[in-house]
Amino acid sequence: MLQQQFPPKPVKKERWKTRLHEVIYESNTKAGKAFDVGLLIAIVASIVVVMLDSVDIYKLKFGHIFYVLEWVFTVLFTIEYVLRLISIRKPMSYVFSPLGIIDLMALIPSYVSFMFAGPPSLLAFRALRLLRVFRIFRLVHFLSEMRFLTTALRASVRKISIFMFTVLVLAIVLGSVMYVVEGGEHGFSSIPESIYWAIVTITTVGYGDISPDTPLGRFVASIVMLLGYAIIAVPTGIVTTEMILASRHKGYHPEACPNCAREGHDEDARFCKYCGVGL
Secondary structure: OOOOOOOOOOOOOOHHHHHHHHHHHOOOOHHHHHHHHHHHHHHHHHHHHHHHHOOHHHHHHHHHHHHHHHHHHHHHHHHHHHHHHHOOOOHHHHHOOHHHHHHHHHHHHHHHHHHOOOOOOOHHHHHHHHHHHHHHHHHHHHOOHHHHHHHHHHHHHHHHHHHHHHHHHHHHHHHHHHHHHHOHHHOOOOHHHHHHHHHHHHOOOOOOOOOOOOHHHHHHHHHHHHHHHHHHHHHHHHHHHHHHHHHOOOOEOOOOOOOOOOOOOEOOOOEOOOOOOEO
16 A cells, blocks of 8 residues: 655744844835834934934034934944844845945944044044935835836936937037137136036026126027027936836835845746745
8 A cells, every 4th residue: 555645844944034034124014014114213213313413503402312312223223234134045135235235324424433533523524424314215115116216217327328428518519619709708718617607508507607798609598598498308208208118017026035135026926036036
């Protein structure tokens, strides 16, 4: 009599890591949503603290409170960063990912400013502290529509780059023409200065620090102004077209890869498109 054969039992996984991964990386679970909401509140609050700390009146009154809160947020974000590394199989893939770099840049300034603290008047020290505002980029974690916009912008890069190169060539030509027409006595003292005027005029910013005085110069300026309105519409059309194409794309998988922590998989994906691990 043949004995019934049973399939081999699956190897036990580290369940706590799997659970931790679900909480930190997946927002489609109850625990994941609660974690994201708490992290979102902490990020916004830390940015508000950094901003208020730069206002002299508030800094004099609440400077000590801001200092304590800053270190509370720093410790919380450090713990969160470490947990992100622990919960995936390839932590270095997260470290060198765009979001991982942003997370690290949001943490480093607090620790470096603590170790190498100098006089508050030092520009380098103040600039280092202001780098904490990089935490605002961490809000990308919570914008699922950001993937849709990123896809459209990535597809538009080549077309917009060619267009911007054309605009730059046009600004150089028009700036050189204005340098010849107006000359230094009317503010167009050099070709770079004239190119600056052309760029300001084409973009319809119009600072007014340099302006043509001769009839011919004003005629050329009028042409540049009309070109500016036409030029501004082109990048908008390029990005809009790519956004329409991106909107026809399938939805995104709600799960981050448990191996490399990468996101943005197709809705019907069963395996990670970056490392091949099952989702």
